Amino acid sequence: MFDSCYHFKDNSLNAIKIQSKLLDKYKVKKSLCMYDYEINNQEREIFSKNISKFKNLIHVPVLNRSDFKTSLKKKFKDYKFIKLNPRILNIRIENIKFYEKLFQKLSQTNLIILWCTFDSYENFPCKIDQLSFLSKIVTPLKKNKIILMHGGGTNILKYYEKFRFCENVYLDLSYTFDHFFNTNLINDVVFLLKKFDRRIILGSDYPTINYKVHINNINKIIKKYKIPKSKNNNFLFKNLNSLIYD
Numbered sequence: 001m002f003d004s005c006y007h008f009k010d011n012s013l014n015a016i017k018i019q020s021k022l023l024d025k026y027k028v029k030k031s032l033c034m035y036d037y038e039i040n041n042q043e044r045e046i047f048s049k050n051i052s053k054f055k056n057l058i059h060v061p062v063l064n065r066s067d068f069k070t071s072l073k074k075k076f077k078d079y080k081f082i083k084l085n086p087r088i089l090n091i092r093i094e095n096i097k098f099y100e101k102l103f104q105k106l107s108q109t110n111l112i113i114l115w116c117t118f119d120s121y122e123n124f125p126c127k128i129d130q131l132s133f134l135s136k137i138v139t140p141l142k143k144n145k146i147i148l149m150h151g152g153g154t155n156i157l158k159y160y161e162k163f164r165f166c167e168n169v170y171l172d173l174s175y176t177f178d179h180f181f182n183t184n185l186i187n188d189v190v191f192l193l194k195k196f197d198r199r200i201i202l203g204s205d206y207p208t209i210n211y212k213v214h215i216n217n218i219n220k221i222i223k224k225y226k227i228p229k230s231k232n233n234n235f236l237f238k239n240l241n242s243l244i245y246d
Contacts, residue, residue, distance in 0.1 A: 001218075002240040003031035004203030005149060005174035006057075011035055011043060013050045020054040026215050029237075030056055030244065032114070032203070034083050038062045058244065060114060062088060073109045080244065082106070083149075085116040093119065094127050096136075103137050106144060112243055113146040114172075118153060131155065131162055138169060145169075145243060147201060150176045157188050160196055170239065171196070174203030181217050190225050197231040201240050 008019065023031055035047040044061055051057045060081040067075060076082055084102075086093050093099060106113060115134070119126040131152065138146055151171040152159035163169040177189055192200050204214040222232050 001026075001028050001236045002201075002244075003028050003174075003206075004147065004172045004201045004240055005205045006031040006033045006203070007206060007208070008033060008035045008047070009037070009207070011037070011047050011050065013053070016047075016050050016054065016057070020057055022211060023056050026211060028056065030058060030240070032060045032081060032240075033057050034060050034062050036062075039064050040066055065089065072105045072111075076109065076111055080112060081114060082111045083114040083116070087116070087118070087121065092121070092126065093130060093133050096128075096133065099133075099137055103141065107141055109144070111144060113141075113144055114149050115146060116149045117159070118150055131158055135162055138163070138166065141168060147172050147243075150174060150205075151192075154180070154185055156185070156192060160192055164196065164199075167199075170199045170201055170243075172201045172203055174201075175205035175208060177202060178204070178209045178214050178217055181221075186221070190221065190227075193221070193227055193235055194225075194231060197234040198239065200235040202235050 003023070006019070006023075008016065010016075033051060035043065038044045038047060038061065048059050048061075051059045058081070059079070060083050061076065061079055062083045062085065091098055117130065117134075119130045134148070145168045147170045148159060148163070149172045151173045153176055156171065156173070156176060159171055163171070171192065173189060173192070176185075180186065180189075202218070204211060206214070218236070221227070
């Protein structure tokens, strides 16, 4: 099993070692990892150096405002992935021109883009439809692959319908899978796991989601809905493996 969404709150080597062992405990071979307080180059370099000591951890840098001062292609030449979260950037998606320019710059790289689809804000709701916004932003990308993190939350089938013919777009179900596990949304999740297994990625969103709960939920859904091994191999391992080593 691979994990597509694993958050770190502590940048210390000892804390990272503990989390690496947690993945070993649950037989997770690889995990895409983000440091939530990666607000400058110094923090990024420390995290990158520490995480490189563990074979099961892959650093996904989180874009911050200081990154725009230099070429993205040059700055992230040693990375495979990059995470974009409008809330962390503190630039709402209503600022369409900003994101059009950003994605234009990203199109000049080979980075795999992880985009956070959560569009809830504490002060006031998002004023535009993110799905329509993404369809305009993502479509021009030709050589970049993009992972839509959390799959649009409760709108996972709408995201599936919008992007199912876009071969470079993947749906990640981290957080959404576990958070809504005991709701009717799980029927939509099962549909995707069975019908869209070649472009679904399943992660935990740890530590928001307890890892033991995450693993148990995976085992429950595979057993209850009799999902074939050939399909669960795709969304648990093969899809993310192909992105990492392509």
